[in-house]
Amino acid sequence: MAGVVIIGAGHGGTQLAAGLRDEGYAGTIDLISADPDHPYHKPPLSKSFMKAEDAPLQPLRAPVFFADKDIRLHLGQTATGIDRAAKTVTLADGATLPYAALVLATGTEARRLTLPGHDLPGVHTLRTASDARALRGALPGVARVVVIGGGFIGLEAAAMLAGRGIAVTVAELAPRLLGRAASAEVAQAVAHELEALGVRVLTGVSVEAIEGEGRVAAVRLGTEVLAADLVIVGIGAVPVDGLARAADLTVENGVVVDAHLATSDPHIFALGDCASFPAPGNGRHMRLESVQNATDQARALAATLAGKPTAYGAVPWFWSDIGPMKLQIAGLIGAADEAITTHGADGRLKSVYHLAAGRLVAVETLNSAGEHMLARRLLTDGVTPPRDVLATGDAARIKAAWQDLTATA
Amino acid sequence: MTKITFIEPNGTRREIEAADGQSVMLAATGAGIDGISAECGGSCICATCHCLVIDAPQDLPEMEDTERDTLEFTSDAMQDNSRLTCQVEVTPALDGAVFQVVGH
Numbered sequence A: 001m002a003g004v005v006i007i008g009a010g011h012g013g014t015q016l017a018a019g020l021r022d023e024g025y026a027g028t029i030d031l032i033s034a035d036p037d038h039p040y041h042k043p044p045l046s047k048s049f050m051k052a053e054d055a056p057l058q059p060l061r062a063p064v065f066f067a068d069k070d071i072r073l074h075l076g077q078t079a080t081g082i083d084r085a086a087k088t089v090t091l092a093d094g095a096t097l098p099y100a101a102l103v104l105a106t107g108t109e110a111r112r113l114t115l116p117g118h119d120l121p122g123v124h125t126l127r128t129a130s131d132a133r134a135l136r137g138a139l140p141g142v143a144r145v146v147v148i149g150g151g152f153i154g155l156e157a158a159a160m161l162a163g164r165g166i167a168v169t170v171a172e173l174a175p176r177l178l179g180r181a182a183s184a185e186v187a188q189a190v191a192h193e194l195e196a197l198g199v200r201v202l203t204g205v206s207v208e209a210i211e212g213e214g215r216v217a218a219v220r221l222g223t224e225v226l227a228a229d230l231v232i233v234g235i236g237a238v239p240v241d242g243l244a245r246a247a248d249l250t251v252e253n254g255v256v257v258d259a260h261l262a263t264s265d266p267h268i269f270a271l272g273d274c275a276s277f278p279a280p281g282n283g284r285h286m287r288l289e290s291v292q293n294a295t296d297q298a299r300a301l302a303a304t305l306a307g308k309p310t311a312y313g314a315v316p317w318f319w320s321d322i323g324p325m326k327l328q329i330a331g332l333i334g335a336a337d338e339a340i341t342t343h344g345a346d347g348r349l350k351s352v353y354h355l356a357a358g359r360l361v362a363v364e365t366l367n368s369a370g371e372h373m374l375a376r377r378l379l380t381d382g383v384t385p386p387r388d389v390l391a392t393g394d395a396a397r398i399k400a401a402w403q404d405l406t407a408t409a
Numbered sequence B: 001m002t003k004i005t006f007i008e009p010n011g012t013r014r015e016i017e018a019a020d021g022q023s024v025m026l027a028a029t030g031a032g033i034d035g036i037s038a039e040c041g042g043s044c045i046c047a048t049c050h051c052l053v054i055d056a057p058q059d060l061p062e063m064e065d066t067e068r069d070t071l072e073f074t075s076d077a078m079q080d081n082s083r084l085t086c087q088v089e090v091t092p093a094l095d096g097a098v099f100q101v102v103g104h
């Protein structure tokens, strides 16, 4: 009998396979992975994996896990087509798999630069284990690196390379780092941290070309030419939605799903980086690229596919390690109209509480793990402590206020 | 190699041989111990590698602030013997230790 077929064995697909068994699903599970490496954690690729030559990939689940749980992992196999009428998936090797439920967990791929020189040897992107190995392997002898784009992955890599004694310049087109992913206050604190690590941060600069004879030698900006032995392009990611398009599913900034993560075909679902889902609250479609989003959506869908329909509605959270700085974000800053900032004893920014129409909607913290964990609980409970309490940035006082508010609620 | 025992959420006891120098979380997930999803991959953020130290031949090294804060405000109540195993290194001093998985 046909069971669940999952395309993509990243954070979302792997958690879904595990979650189905946790939920008691007893049918077949086929987990198809275009990536030839055993399923691994992606966040360390721009963090600890770059630090040491011999740092291994970190498995999402041990190989024995897949065997124990009777999950058929098809490594290095690309799904090439979906036949919705026959309810089958075709693989690159010609095999055809029938499905009762099909799940697209295909993630994102690096957005490509289209400038002159974008394909010179020495120009790297960083999304997969093989990207990370190629980058790490190219580092010996490299003295100068230019990172194009001031997003999380590029900034983490910049901090890591600076820590290895490499001269790093970040070139960002926008007037500040991190775009809409973080507030201006946090973006500035991150820029200061990078500068303290020795990274040169250029914002509001446009890259005109990557130059070099046979391999990269420089990055030409409007204003100056930056010498470079290696270039990392980190200008964002685009959803992998080709299979969904070819199968005529609704696609708009990712594969469009409803609150139960079903696409426009009720037998096909999508989750994680590639899915555009209705935001709990306002129902507007959005797409998030984070481990939390992929794994929590996988948990919800595992329950649904195991017979317990579950709408997705978790509070989003995210983290980034930029050198020694731990940035954590709970909630979505988008709609906020008021920000309360707190500072540590050293005068440095510690947290930003974002409110929309007086309600807490997001909290950014820097090296303040307790406040972050607490923020997730405040947001889950929909509780907004008084402004003067938030302004203390004192986790113990905020916790007391939260306990008061939930006790009386 | 250091012998560590885990008690999985369903009560199963499993002893593993862990290589020194890695984190207890990595040793556990590498051996397929149930209940530790280690969502953040060891960044001391998600608290899904939370375990209780049931037995340890020697005291474990003290927690750092980040681990303490993350545990203190996590939703699975922190106990006196709580640890985030991504922050505990496998060393010969752990030989014979027993961890109960709280996990997630």
Ligand SMILES: Cc1cc2nc3c(=O)[nH]c(=O)nc-3n(C[C@H](O)[C@H](O)[C@H](O)COP(=O)(O)OP(=O)(O)OC[C@H]3O[C@@H](n4cnc5c(N)ncnc54)[C@H](O)[C@@H]3O)c2cc1C
Pocket: A007, A008, A009, A010, A011, A012, A013, A032, A033, A034, A035, A042, A043, A044, A045, A046, A077, A078, A079, A080, A105, A106, A107, A108, A126, A127, A128, A153, A240, A243, A271, A272, A273, A274, A288, A289, A290, A291, A292, A294, A317, A318, A319, A320, A321
């Ligand atoms: C370097 C790096 C650092 C990151 N750091 C952080 C961080 O600190 N915090 C955070 O929250 N998030 C971070 N992220 C983002 C996080 O890794 C993603 O949000 C998460 O991996 C999304 O999970 P997913 O399952 O949707 O997609 P992925 O994990 O990307 O998995 C998708 C998989 O689908 C496979 N696939 C695609 N098409 C096919 C096909 N046709 N057939 C078969 N297989 C296919 C791909 O090979 C891939 O393995 C980082 C990402 C990267 C790349």
